[in-house]
Amino acid sequence: MIGRIASELTSTRVSDRVVPTNNRTARLTLVASAAMAFLAVLALSAALAAAILGAGWKATLETSTTIRLMGEGEELERAIAVTLDILATVPGARNAEHLDMAAQADLLAPWLGAAFPETALPPARMITLKDEMTEANRAALVARLAAEVPGATFENHGAWRDPLIETAVSVRNLGGVAVALSLLAQSVLVMLAASAALAANRGVIETLRLIGATHGYIRKAFVRRITLRVGLGALIGTMAGAALLLILPEGSVALAPTGWGWAILPTIPFVAMIASFAATRATANHMLTELT
Amino acid sequence: MITFEQAGFDYGDGQILSDLSFELAPGSFHFLTGPSGSGKTTLLKLCYLALKPTRGAVHVFGEDSRTADADQVAHLRRRIGVVHQDCRFLDHLSIADNIALPLEVSGRMSAHNLGNRDALLDWVALDHRAKALPPELSGGERQRAALARAVILSPDILLADEPTGNVDSEMGERLMRLLIELNQMGRTILVATHDMALIRQVKEDVRARVLRLVGGHMQVAGAEL
Numbered sequence: 001m002i003g004r005i006a007s008e009l010t011s012t013r014v015s016d017r018v019v020p021t022n023n024r025t026a027r028l029t030l031v032a033s034a035a036m037a038f039l040a041v042l043a044l045s046a047a048l049a050a051a052i053l054g055a056g057w058k059a060t061l062e063t064s065t066t067i068r069l070m071g072e073g074e075e076l077e078r079a080i081a082v083t084l085d086i087l088a089t090v091p092g093a094r095n096a097e098h099l100d101m102a103a104q105a106d107l108l109a110p111w112l113g114a115a116f117p118e119t120a121l122p123p124a125r126m127i128t129l130k131d132e133m134t135e136a137n138r139a140a141l142v143a144r145l146a147a148e149v150p151g152a153t154f155e156n157h158g159a160w161r162d163p164l165i166e167t168a169v170s171v172r173n174l175g176g177v178a179v180a181l182s183l184l185a186q187s188v189l190v191m192l193a194a195s196a197a198l199a200a201n202r203g204v205i206e207t208l209r210l211i212g213a214t215h216g217y218i219r220k221a222f223v224r225r226i227t228l229r230v231g232l233g234a235l236i237g238t239m240a241g242a243a244l245l246l247i248l249p250e251g252s253v254a255l256a257p258t259g260w261g262w263a264i265l266p267t268i269p270f271v272a273m274i275a276s277f278a279a280t281r282a283t284a285n286h287m288l289t290e291l292t
Numbered sequence: 293m294i295t296f297e298q299a300g301f302d303y304g305d306g307q308i309l310s311d312l313s314f315e316l317a318p319g320s321f322h323f324l325t326g327p328s329g330s331g332k333t334t335l336l337k338l339c340y341l342a343l344k345p346t347r348g349a350v351h352v353f354g355e356d357s358r359t360a361d362a363d364q365v366a367h368l369r370r371r372i373g374v375v376h377q378d379c380r381f382l383d384h385l386s387i388a389d390n391i392a393l394p395l396e397v398s399g400r401m402s403a404h405n406l407g408n409r410d411a412l413l414d415w416v417a418l419d420h421r422a423k424a425l426p427p428e429l430s431g432g433e434r435q436r437a438a439l440a441r442a443v444i445l446s447p448d449i450l451l452a453d454e455p456t457g458n459v460d461s462e463m464g465e466r467l468m469r470l471l472i473e474l475n476q477m478g479r480t481i482l483v484a485t486h487d488m489a490l491i492r493q494v495k496e497d498v499r500a501r502v503l504r505l506v507g508g509h510m511q512v513a514g515a516e517l
Contacts (some may be wrong), residue, residue, distance in 0.1 A: 017384075017385060017389070018382065018385075018393075073375070163502070208381045208397060209369075209378070210342070210369065210380060211393055212367070212370035212445070213366060213397035214367075215363070215364075228505050262462075269393055288362070292362050292365075
């Protein structure tokens with residue numbers, strides 16, 4: 001396959017010039033390819049950002065759990081100590097942390113205001129933890145709390161967490177769909193540009209046939225020219241898109257890919273070239289068969 | 293070299309040619325005459341396999357044109373030089389590159405053949421116009437360039453469709469002299485023209501035969517001029 005593509009993309013001095021270089025469809029092909037690659041870069045970056053965001057939400061929310069303790073004075077302090085002791089013995093109950101009154105007030109400040117007095121808060125405390133427990137360990141923990149810490153409530157926030165996790169997964173999937181649609185649109189546009197370029201050069205094709213050119217020669221000349229033109233346009237568009245991401249203000253860098261995300265961008269011109277190669281080849285074969 | 297056996301052709305909306313039987317023998321010179329619309333161009337297209345007969349058969353170098361595939365057609369066309377009425381150049385290439393194009397598409401581009409190309413430019417008196425683009429040439433220059441391109445692969449047969457149609461009588465005669473020269477070198481020539489005055493002008497210099505088409509029928513098939 002690669003050998004066939006390479007063979008179709010090599011040229012001789014004259015065959016390289018058989019296809020006109022400077023007509024309207026040639027320029028349109030270049031511009032269309034650059035524009036689609038630019039949009040593909042943005043779509044890909046947005047999709048990667050959405051995927052990272054969605055994965056982050058999912059990872060955080062899935063394990064976020066609290067234990068609420070009711071009571072007052074020494075009784076409440078004892079309940080906190082017993083609960084932390086129990087959590088220390090349960091496999092998968094990680095990062096257990098008691099939120100004191102000040103921390104709880106901070107947590108509620110967005111809703112109640114910073115000036116809300118701590119003494120007005122109900123006499124309850126929270127212990128947060130990361131829940132990586134098995135079902136059996138979780139059930140055992142709930143049973144032990146019921147027996148040893150009266151007034152303790154194990155809360156995994158399922159009522160609001162599950163829809164949020166679903167949303168996070170949807171955001172990630174939508175990013176993937178956006179990239180797929182962008183690549184599909186790019187491929188379709190490249191196909192249309194290739195068809196237009198071939199149609200615009202029908203006279204050239206007919207003349208070449210009349211002087212003894214084989215279909216293979218004609219196809220090769222057009223596939224080479226259009227594929228390289230699409231590749232050049234896609235390269236320009238990709239570089240422009242990457243440059244835009246690089247110059248985004250610091251605060252909006254959430255859109256810019258990170259790490260391996262940058263490594264995906266150079267694939268865009270190659271995808272465009274492969275789509276162009278296949279489309280031009282198929283269109284050229286169709287047109288040549290029609291002319292026969 | 294080319295044999296028509298009761299060949300006919302129609303485009304689906306009426307018969308253009310019917311019941312044509314004749315042969316172009318090696319080294320012969322034929323004029324294909326007839327009024328406009330009599331089917332001269334269609335007959336030439338049957339000769340260079342741009343069309344296939346809808347009835348009967350046309351054999352080109354022994355190959356039945358009806359069964360030749362695309363690659364066979366391409367290879368047969370390299371043995372047939374054609375001077376089209378509208379020349380059919382690639383307008384973005386220079387005249388020199390246009391003339392060399394058959395060498396390129398047949399994989400015969402070489403320093404030696406490019407030397408032949410330059411000699412041909414000289415032969416058709418266009419050496420000073422080698423770098424010009426086709427639209428920059430006059431009608432006569434274009435026809436001579438088309439003739440040079442048609443013969444660069446040393447074809448066995450040369451077909452010319454109204455080669456003098458767009459040039460004055462002096463240039464027409466000059467082109468005819470070039471065709472006669474080629475015939476004297478052993479090439480088979482078929483010239484489609486409705487210009488009887490031109491034929492009369494050159495009849496003393498060439499031993500030609502006439503194929504006369506009227507209404508798609510061959511009225512005269514091979515009479516001596």
